Amino acid sequence: MSADATASSTIDRDFAVGIARAFAGALIFALPMLMTMEMWQIGFSISPWRLILLLVVQMPLLVGLSRFVGFERTRTLGEDVTDAFVAIAVAVLMAAVVLFVFKVIDTDMTRQEVIGKIALQSFPGSIGALLARGQLGQQGRAADEDRQDPTYPGELFLMGVGALFLGLNVAPTEEMIQLSYMMDPWRELALVLLSLVIMHAFVYSIDFPGGSEFPKDMGFWTLFVRFTVVGYVVVLLICLYLLWTFGRTDGTDIEDVLSAAIVLGFPSSVGAAAARLIL
Amino acid sequence: MKAQNGKAGVLREADAGTTRAASSPPWERLVAALGVVLIVAMIGSMVYFALTHERSVPAITIETEPPRPAGQSHVVRFRAVNGTGTTAAALHIRxxxxxxxxxVETSEATLDYLPGDSERFGGLFFRHDPARYELRVFPVGYNEP
Structure with missing residues (x-):
């Protein structure tokens, strides 16, 4: 009985530490966005359906993330789902407190404005909360070796999260559109090539996949196509989704939308390729 | 902790459904439940807003406060109220x-955003004392965000 009590109090303490880490992670990940003016404006000017879709997408994303990089050696879907919702709770509370202190939300604002602003921020915040519990919670590399080797789709999923990690910081800003207007097609083409080269350099040099080196028998072109090119396509799709969510594609012709995706794709592809390092 | 997980893993394979629910500590499940409540509430509210919200044009009314001296000029503080659910961006007020x-004199101010059913405050400077003239304050134009 007493042993039981000790065990459960240890677990409670572990959990409290885990929650503290989750708050820290949510803050680290979401702070740039909490302090970005566009994110406040998008919070209430966004089409409600797009925000709903973002909130719905967030749930399987977090469950998947918990599966691959989650903390505590989660093994069951139930635990991953629990992790995901803990991350959401932490992110929502963190966003509400910080936005209120910043006076971005206030008691005299409409419910739609307040909820929209918090809901939008809960997306990056919950990713940060989940990652932090996974990352800060493990003791060094020993735990890392223990983690599951992602399959190929899993590897692409992680790249996608990596793309969100860097892409979300800049996706809502006016600069994405501004840069795409300033750049001529040749510069955009150069940026695509630069993105691919940087991505491949990361893919090639980082232990890959799953903590081991990439298979020796995999040739340059196979590796390039399997991870870099396909990864870049995933990145571009994520960029298009983010731009659409943030209303950057509305009333914009396909050429300008593509340009903006390429611009946003640059930081996102670096994030995707470095996913193994930063996640 | 690891040994425990390993053991639990075996159990789970045998009886996945029930063991899964019991595998997380109660505190964690409580916070997770809070997360469920929060996200359901957020999605529910947004669905409600989406269904009740009609895209129209913003209707803005402006109320002014009595002028106050401000340095070498006078300031008239105003309250802009958006009576509709439609946001006006870069709202220009004259x-x-x-x-x-x-x-005799005109003055202008721009509100970055006036969200739907909301109010924002601003002020207009005049070199003449507004108390001695007829003051008119009205919205001039806006951007759709």
Whole structure:
């Protein structure tokens, strides 16, 4: 009985530490966005359906993330789902407190404005909360070796999260559109090539996949196509989704939308390729 | 902890459904439940807003406060109220001091955003004392965000 009590109090303490880490992670990940003016404006000017879709997408994303990089050696879907919702709770509370202190939300604002602003921020915040519990919670590399080797789709999923990690910081800003207007097609083409080269350099040099080196028998072109090119396509799709969510594609012709995706794709592809390092 | 997980893993394979629910500590499940409540509430509210919200044009009314001296000029603080659910961005507000048909002085202010069913405050500076003239403050234009 007493042993039981000790065990459960240890677990409670572990959990409290885990929650503290989750708050820290949510803050680290979401702070740039909490302090970005566009994110406040998008919070209430966004089409409600797009925000709903973002909130719905967030749930399987977090469950998947918990599966691959989650903390505590989660093994069951139930635990991953629990992790995901803990991350959401932490992110929502963190966003509400910080936005209120910043006076971005206030008691005299409409419910739609307040909820929209918090809901939008809960997306990056919950990713940060989940990652932090996974990352800060493990003791060094020993735990890392223990983690599951992602399959190929899993590897692409992680790249996608990596793309969100860097892409979300800049996706809502006016600069994405501004840069795409300033750049001529040749510069955009150069940026695509630069993105691919940087991505491949990361893919090639980082232990890959799953903590081991990439298979020796995999040739340059196979590796390039399997991870870099396909990864870049995933990145571009994520960029298009983010731009659409943030209303950057509305009333914009396909050429300008593509340009903006390429611009946003640059930081996102670096994030995707470095996913193994930063996640 | 690891040994425990390993053991639990075996159990789970045998009886996945029930063991899964019991595998997380109660505190964690409580916070997770809070997360469920929060996200369901957020999605529910947004669905409600989406269904009740009609895209129209913003209707803006402006109320002014009595002028106050401010340095070498006078300031008229105003409250802009958006009576519809539609947000106005870069809302341009103009104030005029009139004497009969002639406009003595104009002043302008821009509100970055006036969300739907919300109010924002601003002020207009005038070199003449607005108390001695007829003051008109009205919205001029806006951007759709």
């Amino acid at each position: 104030g005029e001091l009139r004497q009969g048909d002639t406009v």
